[in-house]
Amino acid sequence: MAKRNIGMWLYQNSGGDVIQKKMIKKLKEREIEVLPNINLKDALAKNGHIIYEMKNKNLKLDKLDLFFSYNAGEQTPYQVYLYKALNRIIPMINSYEAFEISEDKFHTSFLLRKNGIRTADYKLCNKDDTYRLQNIMQKWEKMVYKPVDGWGGIGVTKIDNIEALNMLIPFLNQINLKHFYVEKYVDYDNTDYRIDIVDGQFVGCYGRKAATGHWKTNVTSGGSVFLREANDEIVNLAINATKVLGLDIAGVDIIFDRKKEEYIVLEVNGIPAFATPEQEKLGLNFNDKKIDLIVDLIDRKALKKG
Known part of the structure; x- marks a missing residue:
């Protein structure tokens, strides 16, 4: 079997560089070559190919056997856009479809509830229907506003009373939202x-x-x-x-x-961090198991060459 080649873009801070080295070593033992630090932000799409400029040559990313993107902190809209295009051609971990759902809080909650998995009660309403938010507030008493595409708690706001809601709505209107997503505050x-x-x-x-x-x-x-x-x-x-x-x-x-x-x-x-070196000292010892499972996953999903 010919060697397989995969691209990888894994965060480098908080111990990510060490994780990457361990993963590459284990993949190489399986005759899987890794091209690390492939940031799609720096790629160019033209004439049926997605090109990444390297020192000595231009790499056609669509010719890779798999791409592993694992860097939440440095995502850009352009990078995500090419992620979607590239996944039409080669396998990804995670797939773009799954990644897109997990990036959207409403779509995540909607799909989970449709499949019988318990979540916080939620509402999504048109930005022009702010009166609905006031009705929801009266029913729930407390709720949490969440940007559907945020992460790390950024922009998440607890609303304790109708006065707080009335102060928040003008701000939300200023940032030109298409809709409002709120969850009932869970005790x-x-x-x-x-x-x-x-x-x-x-x-x-x-x-x-x-x-x-x-x-x-x-x-x-x-x-x-x-x-x-x-x-x-x-x-x-x-x-x-x-x-x-x-x-x-x-x-x-x-x-x-x-x-x-x-x-x-x-x-x-969809991109949960590995335990940092400081967290490992606390006793979080799952990194090696996580690396092994990801390596197994890549080995199985990368395109086979006979």
Whole structure:
């Protein structure tokens, strides 16, 4: 069998460079050559090919056997646009279709609920129907506004009363939104479970808790990571959510609704980070397992050459 060649774009901060080296070494042992740091932002599409300029030659990315994109922090609209085009020709991890769904909070919640997976109650309404938000607020008492395509808790706003909503609406109108997506505020203990899934298998679990006096658990919003064990119910919920969305790799955020006394899926991240060196010192030891499962996945999905 001829060697297979794949492209990789994996984040380099927070220990990502070390993860990449380990992954490349394991792939090379399987006669899979890796072209690292392929950022589609720097590629050019022309005449049926997607070209990436390298030092000595121009690489036709559409001739690769697979492309692995894993860098949430540096995504650009152009890069994502080419991601979609390239996935029409070669395999991806994750597929563009699954990636696109996971990037949109409404489509994620809509699909999960249609498949019987518990989420927070949500509403999506036209930007011109702001009166609907006022009706929703009166019914729910508390709700959370979320940009459908945000991540890391950026732009997420808790609305406690009708006065706060009336102050938020003019701001939302100024940024020219097409629609409003809101979720009913869930009564929880300000902690969550992050469950990592690769290729339908449980990789690891850790907890996140909001800073004192705050409610967001995202690390980028001041939350912190702690060791936490998952039970079978949580793991199965995460595996099923990942399957419904069609993701090869996912980080599923789960919280316990104290009012309904049940676990719910809060969000699904298609590019969940590996444990950082600092987190590994805390005891998060799932990186090697995650690397092995991703290598197995790449080996299986990369185009075979006879």
